[in-house]
Each structure stands twice: as structure tokens, then as C-alpha cells.
Amino acid sequence: MLPYSTPNHDFAFEQSVIGMAIVSLDGTMLKVNSALSDLLGYSQQELTAGAPQEESIRKLLHQVVQNARTAQDHQQSVTYFEYTYHHPSDREVYLSVHTRVEHDMEQCPQTYLVQFEDRTLLRHVMKQLELNEQKLHEEENSYLQLLEGLPLSVLITKKGIIHYVNPATLRLVNAAHPRDVLGISTDVIVDVSYHNELSKRRARYVESGEIGSVNYLIRCLDGQKKMVTGFTLVINYEGEKAAVNIFKDITEQRMEEDRVMQSEKLTTAGQLAAGIAHEIRNPLTSINGFVKLLRSAERSNELYFEIIESELKRIELIVNELLVLSKPQGVHVSGPIDVFAIMEQIITLMKVQAALKNIEIIPHYPMVPVFVQGEVNQLKQVFINLLKNAMEAMNQGGTITLDILHNAQEVQIIVQDEGVGMTQEQIQSLGQPFVTTKDTGTGLGMMITKNIIHNHGGTMNVESIPDHGTTFTIHLPAL
The missing domain is CATH 3.30.450.20 (PAS domain)
Incomplete structure (x- = not known):
């Protein structure tokens, strides 16, 4: 079963009267329905068995990928084009192709959901x-x-x-x-x-x-x-x-699209709920076991209490981060915000904690106002989360540098540490709930951070080399 698929989703996909396909980012058909098989004149197995040898299909998939990438460059999730397809029966079929970019839980492009409609008659x-x-x-x-x-x-x-x-x-x-x-x-x-x-x-x-x-x-x-x-x-x-x-x-077609989208949302909610249940069940199992040991023990054991207290704190951490995640993350605009002023406040707040870990926070930006539009407390939370992550990645001390670059279009905030770094696989999983590189983390903090940046109209890039540090670059629209 493909990511984000459910029985209801699969049913709607398979029973659709419109040709539908799930296409990988490099242009390989991962899944097709029977309507598309009939439309293109090839079996479902032939279409999903790798890169088809038939030139017309190769060109069609190439066009899907190129249009989708162009749409992503323009911050669009849906693209449309028409294509003349050469059917194996030696006739031309005129296709209307709608492509929607499907994202994973950290809003990175994952696959393309493509609809092929026969417009030959039209x-x-x-x-x-x-x-x-x-x-x-x-x-x-x-x-x-x-x-x-x-x-x-x-x-x-x-x-x-x-x-x-x-x-x-x-x-x-x-x-x-x-x-x-x-x-x-x-x-x-x-x-x-x-x-x-x-x-x-x-x-x-x-x-x-x-x-x-x-x-x-x-x-x-x-x-x-x-x-x-x-x-x-x-x-x-x-x-x-x-x-x-x-x-x-096309009323029924639109209703079907809405049903598929609703099915995907329910699937995402189910995955999050399953992760929560798994994360909380583990400490509860430990607590239950040690309570039984305490009941059977002749004298109390301080180590048992410490373990129980540690597990309860982990449950509290998970619940608190979920409460933050559940709050509406829409941007409540409070007017222009000076990014420089916010960074100065946060550096002052974090300096003592950094010093205890033999870490120095060094700003490399000019001390002039740089304005963006947004909500002050949410942006503070973003910068605090990034600094905390940077410090937790530097067990041997070191330097964290902060840069602010800006032009007429955007403001860049760059946080660079000298920590343990991350692999490419770890970078790709950033922002997924309960996926973390820390021993006691939940992954929800980074998920919240990415949501806040997205709701402010911005993006975040991550570059990292294992054992050489990580650089987070936040892009926000400038006033």
C-alpha cells in the first residue's frame, strides 16, 4: 500500500471513471487505475513495470514531471496541460492532464496525483x-x-x-x-x-x-x-x-476529488494518533511495571521512583507539545516585526544556558532593524527551537553563528552550529512527529517550527554534514 493510501482512498481511486495515476517525482508510474489502463491501451502491470518503452508514454510522463516542477517553482500545487497521445491502436487520443503535488507530513513533495481525461470528443x-x-x-x-x-x-x-x-x-x-x-x-x-x-x-x-x-x-x-x-x-x-x-x-468528478482528499486527511490523522499512542504506551508500560515491583518489594527503592518520575516527565513533554501543535497556527498579524530585535532578546535569553555547555553564540549581522510581517511569539518560538536544537547537538561545546541577510523581497535568518550533524535521511525526516535524532526528543518541536514558518509565508532549508555541523536557513517575505 502506498503512503497515505487507505481502503476508502484505494476504492475511490480504482472505481474512478477518470484515468488516474500516482507518479513518482522522477516520472515513474507507481499505481494506475483500470480507467487509465483502458484509456492508454496498456495493462496496469505494463504501465507500472518501470519506464515504458513506448515513446508516447515516455513523453507524456516527462511532460507531467516538467509541468509539476514548474508549478512548484511558482508555489502552485496543481497544474494542467493538454497532450496528444498516440494509442497502440494507431489512433490519436487527446488528453486533458491535471497534476497535483502530494506532500509528505513535512510538506516536502512526495508523489504526483495525476488525472487523465479523454477530451478526444471535445x-x-x-x-x-x-x-x-x-x-x-x-x-x-x-x-x-x-x-x-x-x-x-x-x-x-x-x-x-x-x-x-x-x-x-x-x-x-x-x-x-x-x-x-x-x-x-x-x-x-x-x-x-x-x-x-x-x-x-x-x-x-x-x-x-x-x-x-x-x-x-x-x-x-x-x-x-x-x-x-x-x-x-x-x-x-x-x-x-x-x-x-x-x-x-464535472460535478461528480469534483466530489470524487474531495472524497479522495478527505480520505488522505483522515489517513494522516490516523497515523499521528497511532504515533501518539505508541509513544505514550512505552512509558506507561514502564511505570506500570515498576509500580508492581514497588508493591511486592519489602522496602522502597529510590531508583524505581526516579525511573517512574522520568517516564512521567516524558509523557508530560509529549502532551505539552501536542497541545502546542493543536492550537490554530494561523498568523495573527500584530504589525511589522523587527527580526533583529527578536534575535537580540533570544540571544540574551539563551546565553546563560549556552555558557553552561561551553557554547558561544555569535551574531554576524548588522545591528539595524529588519522587518517582516507576522506574530511575535510564534517567531520567537521558531528561533528558540532552532537554538535549543543547535545546543543539544553540541556535546563538546563550540560556536553557534547567527546571520540575518535581507533584500527587498525576503529576509534570511541563518543558524549554523558545530554539532554532530545529520545524514541526508535524517534531514528528510525532519518535522515528522516522533521522528528525532535526540534520545529524549519527540520530533514535534521541529514539526511546530516548520508549520509556523509555512504560515508566515516562508520556507526553511537544511544543510548538514555528519560530525561537522548543521545550517538552518529560514526565508521570510520582507516588508
Whole structure:
């Protein structure tokens, strides 16, 4: 079973009428459903048996990875493109490909969830409409007959007013007769929440003559709401310019996507709960055993009490960090915050503790105000956590250096220690609950730190060499 998969998730994945795949970051299909197997013309085993030899599939997966990486560079989690696929039966299949970046628990990209939709029919209709556009005024009756038989919803509008609908459109908007729809504005059909998108499309057509594809939330005549996707072409209709709008109902598809996402959230919550139960069960088992020993012993043993006290403190630590994690981590903006002032306060706070461990904290930044937007106490918690981690990694003493770099776009806070360092595997697991490099740690402190930085619109990079130290670099948007 793949990470974050559950029986419900797997069921929704397998039963989807849309081709779906889980793709690795390097472009290998890890899992596909039967709908995708039928769509691409290869068995599920052939598609997941490694890098396919068929050139069209290799190019398709390469395009998925390239678009996903570009989207990540622009801080986007979802990307879309269209692709012409050469089917083994020697025909062309036009695919609409939606890719969503799936992250692990520390918000690092893990896999791509990719949906492949067969838009061959839509493409053929579009080509047919383009070929017929010049002859439409001569063959208008034949053209309307074609539209009447289409399973897709088609409506023709002039200046936003509906002049024609086919039977599929009547079914889409739950209308009994064309007269229920003809003559009304598309503003009535398109939900008010999408009126801004509707206005943008109209303005784009006025400026460049382009309309393009679109997704709309529509309000049916009986009040029901549906999600549709489609495209628009400009034609001559009844001697005037008009817009032919072709739409497909994707309400069920969106509901299915929501079900899959909800399933993933429940899986993550279940994994966290299992980790909590495991971490607390161990000290409770120890406490229970030593209580039994004390009951059977003729005299009290001070060592038993020390072990029990130590285990109780560990449970308290886990519970306290979970309480912090459970609090809403949204940024409650208190105004501009001077990062330099915060760092000076924290250095003063931590100097005594550092001196006891023969550690020197050295600031390497100019003593001038550097401002970011955020919540003071949360950012203090981030910097305290990083300094505490640095000191706990330096058993033999040493130096911790702090740097603040800034430009018009961002502020960088760099914490560098001379501690034991970490392997690449340990760096990748940072921020996962109950995964830690410390003997008595829980991993929740780093998880909280990463959440706070993320909620402030920032990122954190980690570089480390075993036995040579670690460097944490925090990037925050500058005011």
C-alpha cells in the first residue's frame, strides 16, 4: 500500500471513471487505475513495470514531471496541460492532464496525483466547429442538427444573451423547454461567485479576441448548483457574431476529488494518533511495571521512583507539545516585526544556558532593524527551537553563528552550529512527529517550527554534514 493510501482512498481511486495515476517525482508510474489502463491501451502491470518503452508514454510522463516542477517553482500545487497521445491502436487520443503535488507530513513533495481525461470528443467537436465556421451561414440547419445530437451541452449566446440551447443543455440546467432558457443572460446561469471570471473572459475577448477554456459553477433553474468545464468559439450565427459554448458536467468528478482528499486527511490523522499512542504506551508500560515491583518489594527503592518520575516527565513533554501543535497556527498579524530585535532578546535569553555547555553564540549581522510581517511569539518560538536544537547537538561545546541577510523581497535568518550533524535521511525526516535524532526528543518541536514558518509565508532549508555541523536557513517575505 502506498503512503497515505487507505481502503476508502484505494476504492475511490480504482472505481474512478477518470484515468488516474500516482507518479513518482522522477516520472515513474507507481499505481494506475483500470480507467487509465483502458484509456492508454496498456495493462496496469505494463504501465507500472518501470519506464515504458513506448515513446508516447515516455513523453507524456516527462511532460507531467516538467509541468509539476514548474508549478512548484511558482508555489502552485496543481497544474494542467493538454497532450496528444498516440494509442497502440494507431489512433490519436487527446488528453486533458491535471497534476497535483502530494506532500509528505513535512510538506516536502512526495508523489504526483495525476488525472487523465479523454477530451478526444471535445477536440473533434472543436475541429468540426472550426472547419464549419466559414460555411455556417450556408449550412446552419445542418450545423444545428449536429448540435442537437451532441451529448455535450451547447448554448449559443450573443452579447451574453442565450439564443440557442441543445437538449443536453436543457438536461444540464434542469429545464423542461428551450423557452425556459432562451432570452436570459448567462449571468443568471453562472453562479454569482463566478461573475468576476465571466467579466474577465469578456474583457479578454474585447482586448485580444481570445476566450479559451473555463470552469464555471452554474445555478440550475431549480436552484441546484453544478460545476462545468468547457470552451467557447466565436462564429457567425443568424448573420451576426455569436459565441458557441460547449460544456461538460464535472460535478461528480469534483466530489470524487474531495472524497479522495478527505480520505488522505483522515489517513494522516490516523497515523499521528497511532504515533501518539505508541509513544505514550512505552512509558506507561514502564511505570506500570515498576509500580508492581514497588508493591511486592519489602522496602522502597529510590531508583524505581526516579525511573517512574522520568517516564512521567516524558509523557508530560509529549502532551505539552501536542497541545502546542493543536492550537490554530494561523498568523495573527500584530504589525511589522523587527527580526533583529527578536534575535537580540533570544540571544540574551539563551546565553546563560549556552555558557553552561561551553557554547558561544555569535551574531554576524548588522545591528539595524529588519522587518517582516507576522506574530511575535510564534517567531520567537521558531528561533528558540532552532537554538535549543543547535545546543543539544553540541556535546563538546563550540560556536553557534547567527546571520540575518535581507533584500527587498525576503529576509534570511541563518543558524549554523558545530554539532554532530545529520545524514541526508535524517534531514528528510525532519518535522515528522516522533521522528528525532535526540534520545529524549519527540520530533514535534521541529514539526511546530516548520508549520509556523509555512504560515508566515516562508520556507526553511537544511544543510548538514555528519560530525561537522548543521545550517538552518529560514526565508521570510520582507516588508
